[in-house]
Amino acid sequence: MLRWLLLIPFALVMAMAAGLVAMMVASVVSPGLALLIGGGFERLLDALFGLADLGIDPGPTAEAAFVLLGRLGFAIIVAPVVLVAVGCELFSLRSGLIQSGLTGLLAALLPLGMLGLARAPTGAEVQVLGGLVLVGAATGFVYWLIAGRSAGGERREPV
Secondary structure, eight states: OHIIIIIHHHHHHHHHHHHHHHHHHHHHHOHHHHIIIIIHHHHHHHHHHHHHHTTOOOHHHHHHHHHHHHHHHIIIIIHHHHHHHHHHHHTTOOOHHHHHHHHHHHHHHHHHHHHTOOSOOOHHHHHHHHHHHHHHHHHHHHHHHHTGGGTTSSOOOOO
16 A cells, blocks of 8 residues: 555656656757757747737737647656556556556657647657657656566465
């Protein structure tokens, strides 16, 4: 019980922090991901200040943009590692490869499904998806290092 109350939440928070660091590293390495992160914020700020210069209240636009950013952050960093961690705990899956791989796969597929891509991704989008897979794999690996190696609690020896 102590494992579910202390160790698993701690491991999830550390994994999410590692995911944010991995996202920053990936944005330095990948121009597509850097453009998505940095260019998106730059465009958002330009749009908000442009609305303010025109005398239009930028509040609703800012609110909508930050809600979307929160959902994307949740879909990339939080949801994949939590879903895989709970599944691995319930089914006693202790493999680091399974936890990293599934978290990486979900980190790429959840935002893709959320945006509803109805066409084949371009080369830059494939590069971004590859970066998201690596970010997800990093979060899954950090979770596995802290709590996943003993997923499901103590192993019971056959009698």
